[in-house]
Amino acid sequence: MDYSRRRFIRQAACAAVGTTSIASTVWNLRAINAATAQALGSTSDFRSLVCLFLYGGNDANNMVVPNDDTSYQAYAAARGPLALAQSSLLPLSLTTPDPQGRTFALHPSMPELQSLFNNDKSLGIIANVGTLIEPTTAAQYLNHTAKLPPQLFSHADQQVEWQTGWADGPRTSGWGGRLADLLTSFNDANAISMSISLAGTNSFQVGNKVNQYQVSTNGSIGLNGFGGANGQVRYQAVQDLLNLPHQNLFEAEFAKITNRAITNNALLTSALANVTINTPFPANSSLGDQLKMIAKIIAARDALGMRRQIFFCSVNGFDTHSNELNTQANLLGELSQCMNAFYQATKELSIADRVTLFTASDFGRTFQANGSGADHAWGSHAFVLGDSVRGGQIYGSYPTLSIGGPDDVGEGRWVPTLAVDQYSATLARWYGVTSPTDLTTVLPNIGRFGSSDIGFLNALA
Numbered sequence: 001m002d003y004s005r006r007r008f009i010r011q012a013a014c015a016a017v018g019t020t021s022i023a024s025t026v027w028n029l030r031a032i033n034a035a036t037a038q039a040l041g042s043t044s045d046f047r048s049l050v051c052l053f054l055y056g057g058n059d060a061n062n063m064v065v066p067n068d069d070t071s072y073q074a075y076a077a078a079r080g081p082l083a084l085a086q087s088s089l090l091p092l093s094l095t096t097p098d099p100q101g102r103t104f105a106l107h108p109s110m111p112e113l114q115s116l117f118n119n120d121k122s123l124g125i126i127a128n129v130g131t132l133i134e135p136t137t138a139a140q141y142l143n144h145t146a147k148l149p150p151q152l153f154s155h156a157d158q159q160v161e162w163q164t165g166w167a168d169g170p171r172t173s174g175w176g177g178r179l180a181d182l183l184t185s186f187n188d189a190n191a192i193s194m195s196i197s198l199a200g201t202n203s204f205q206v207g208n209k210v211n212q213y214q215v216s217t218n219g220s221i222g223l224n225g226f227g228g229a230n231g232q233v234r235y236q237a238v239q240d241l242l243n244l245p246h247q248n249l250f251e252a253e254f255a256k257i258t259n260r261a262i263t264n265n266a267l268l269t270s271a272l273a274n275v276t277i278n279t280p281f282p283a284n285s286s287l288g289d290q291l292k293m294i295a296k297i298i299a300a301r302d303a304l305g306m307r308r309q310i311f312f313c314s315v316n317g318f319d320t321h322s323n324e325l326n327t328q329a330n331l332l333g334e335l336s337q338c339m340n341a342f343y344q345a346t347k348e349l350s351i352a353d354r355v356t357l358f359t360a361s362d363f364g365r366t367f368q369a370n371g372s373g374a375d376h377a378w379g380s381h382a383f384v385l386g387d388s389v390r391g392g393q394i395y396g397s398y399p400t401l402s403i404g405g406p407d408d409v410g411e412g413r414w415v416p417t418l419a420v421d422q423y424s425a426t427l428a429r430w431y432g433v434t435s436p437t438d439l440t441t442v443l444p445n446i447g448r449f450g451s452s453d454i455g456f457l458n459a460l461a
Contacts, residue, residue: 045307046306046307047309047354047355047460048301048308048309048311048355049356049431050294050313050342051204051310051312053159053162053163053199053314053361054315054318054331054335054359054360054361055159055314055317055361055362056155056361056362057158057318057361057363057364057376058365059320060382061365061367061374062082062107063328063381064104064105064125064381064398065089065104066102066103066398067092078403081369082324082373084107084108089105089106090106091103091114092105092118094393095392096393104394104398107328107332108329109329109333110335112337113339113383116391118392120391121390121392122343122385123383123385123391124383124394125381125382126381126394126423127399127417128396129379129381129416129419129422130415131149131158131161131167131363131416132416132420132449133149133167134147135450136148138415149161149168153377153413158363159203162360162420163176164203165424165444166445167419167421174203175204176204176205176310177204177205177206177210177212178441179428180195180207180308180310181207181210182433183431184209184210186308188306190305191306192213192264192267193210193212193213194210194308194309194310195210196213196215196309196310196312197213197214197215197311197312197313198293198313199312202312202314204312205310217286219269219272219293223262223265241255242255243255271300271304272297275296275299275300277292277295277299277345279295279341279348281345282341287338290314291341291345292342292345295342295346297309298349298351298355299349308431308432315331315335320374321370322371322372322373323373339357339383339385347387352387353460355386356384356385356386356388356430357384357385358382358384358385358423358427359383360382362376363376363379364378364413366411367413368411377411377412377413377414378413378414379414379415379417388460389456390455390458393456395418396417397418399417418454421449422451423454424442424443425439426452426453426454427457429452429453
């Protein structure tokens with residue numbers, strides 16, 4: 001490996017200027033994409049999924065809180081030092097009443113999401129969702145008769161199981177990656193990858209055919225160090241080297257990946273050059289910057305020749321073993337502001353019904369406090385946002401908030417009543433997976449659960 005790398009560098013230094021350069025190839029690809037954009041039209045069957053992962057395990061018990069007096073008093077008594085004041089909660093107006101007559105509210109730091117739920121009806125809540133191998137009850141868990149996901153309550157394992165859609169064990173691809181593999185033909189053959197990450201590598205977007213394409217909040221990442229008087233000569237030498245035939249496998253793959261990166265950088269930089277988003281995003285927010293760049297890439301979809309896009313972004317800091325009240329207030333406040341800004345940007349682009357953002361996290365946290373924080377748990381709540389969302393509703397079964405109750409497997413760890421598979425399958429069906437066979441390709445275990453469509457998304461024509 002070291003020898004091949006040294007030989008590669010020597011060839012770069014000695015490469016003769018004058019062989020076919022990548023620049024002409026990039027120009028041709030731009031022309032192809034421009035022609036494709038005219039044929040596609042701005043909203044022709046376009047759909048985009050945005051996965052927003054809350055790393056660390058969000059305490060959703062304080063994100064969506066029961067608000068009727070009876071339920072709130074039980075909540076406050078069990079949560080102890082983590083209980084939020086009832087007067088501070090933001091009431092939700094459910095379009096479909098809770099079967100048990102309960103009412104609910106959001107954390108006081110989330111007024112923007114309260115408005116999207118109550119007024120716009122573009123925000124839905126997925127209750128008590130988590131990793132499952134098969135439908136499981138608390139009694140089965142406690143009796144040791146259930147098949148359980150490996151390494152429950154482990155950050156790394158549960159993040160991977162959420163993102164791969166495979167709770168049985170190790171998996172080499174993510175459900176977003178398998179979705180991209182299945183539907184990549186919707187995009188122009190020379191388009192950049194439909195799996196675009198603003199948060200580095202992740203398991204969700206790992207595909208067998210489609211590679212993740214990582215960009216920064218400032219755009220694509222290009223080659224550096226080619227400025228000055230001799231910069232163009234050095235750059236041409238690199239291009240010439242990349243176009244040489246390579247017998248060594250490492251060299252050939254290195255050249256292929258570098259070529260693709262240079263081409264993608266040129267395509268995306270050109271496509272974003274004339275994009276303007278007027279919607280304001282929160283300042284000094286990593287999440288806001290990620291979502292703003294996602295909005296810009298969506299705005300450039302025609303120039304990029306794309307009718308399907310899958311994005312990944314994330315926020316860290318939700319592992320609140322201590323100081324939870326202050327930490328979560330800041331995190332959920334940022335989440336609410338940034339999600340609202342992103343939604344308003346999709347409205348600005350007249351594409352809000354074609355873009356669906358959904359949240360996920362490692363797991364929930366124990367209902368029972370552990371000092372000023374809470375420990376790792378299981379089932380949690382998630383948000384789904386967009387004009388295709390049947391908003392103003394809570395989907396699934398909100399758990400019975402009782403330590404030792406029917407949904408508890410210990411210290412207020414709720415056994416999920418919805419599987420990640422079902423949550424993901426509903427999103428995949430909206431995205432364009434129409435046949436049961438294809439759905440099983442994306443989510444191999446979906447047949448173990450009662451429904452592959454929870455019903456929180458409207459079908460698109």
